[in-house]
Amino acid sequence: MLLVIIVLSPSIENLIKIFAKFPTIGPKTAARFVFYLLDSPALISDELIKSIQNLKTNTKVCPLCFRVFEPLATLGAGPSNEKNICEICANPSRDKSLVCVVEKEIDLEAIEKTATYKGLYFILGGVLPILKKETVEQTLTTNVEKLRDRVKITHEVKEIILAINPTLEGQNTILWLKRKLEGCNIKISCLAQGIPLGGEIEYADEQTIESAIQNRR
Ligand SMILES: [Zn+2]
Known part of the structure; x- marks a missing residue:
């Protein structure tokens, strides 16, 4: 039987390894994600990069309940609430x-x-x-x-x-x-x-x- 060894480019291989670390995502699904991105317009990758950056920079962990939330200022709704707690903890009702x-x-x-x-x-x-x-x-x-x-x-x-x-x-x-x-x-x-x-x-x-x-x- 002929053994076919496919050598992937380091960039592809690296991203497959990253996606494969996600919960429930195995290497096959990770590879599908990467090839989907390769075939898609650059806009899709740009959106993904921006969303991941926003996820890390715009969210905070509520010091009372440990829920991840987005302070109001980042949502464009005025200054963040003064205690910097999530909307559930801050809700007076x-x-x-x-x-x-x-x-x-x-x-x-x-x-x-x-x-x-x-x-x-x-x-x-x-x-x-x-x-x-x-x-x-x-x-x-x-x-x-x-x-x-x-x-x-x-x-x-x-x-x-x-x-x-x-x-x-x-x-x-x-x-x-x-x-x-x-x-x-x-x-x-x-x-x-x-x-x-x-x-x-x-x-x-x-x-x-x-x-x-x-x-x-
Ligand atoms: Zn909270």
Whole structure:
């Protein structure tokens, strides 16, 4: 059998390697992206470059909930809000007594889509692995300390809802969080079993998320 070895130009190969690092994108899909860009008008590549630059320069991480947001000034709507916090944390009509802890931003957006939860959020930034957990635990501990400080300093939070995915690592994280939040003297609740075991909030439908929040315990 004749073995055909295709040597790609370094520029092509380099970009394939970059795209292949994206979640769920393997080398074949990465190569399709690169050849699509090669075949497309320069305008498409220019737009992509500009969008990536804007993503990094125009966005900030909210110091209260860790959500990525775009300060109003960059949207051309006047000066940025003075505290530089996201629009959810800055919204006076949100219930400041409720804080919903999620693993990642996409879970927050899934809950926001239901439009029924009116409290605030806290993005934990990951879950605690069952094994090899030292480095992750350090990062998560630093993050949880910020949540504890927020509860203790503001005295506004009355309940923390742990909206963590019901996977094995998620359950492990819930137990760990409960221990870390001991002594805060506030109610700690978890989502009701609407999200199937092993399932993920990001893929659940809006009604399931809504009922899981309403029936939390
Ligand atoms: Zn925020």
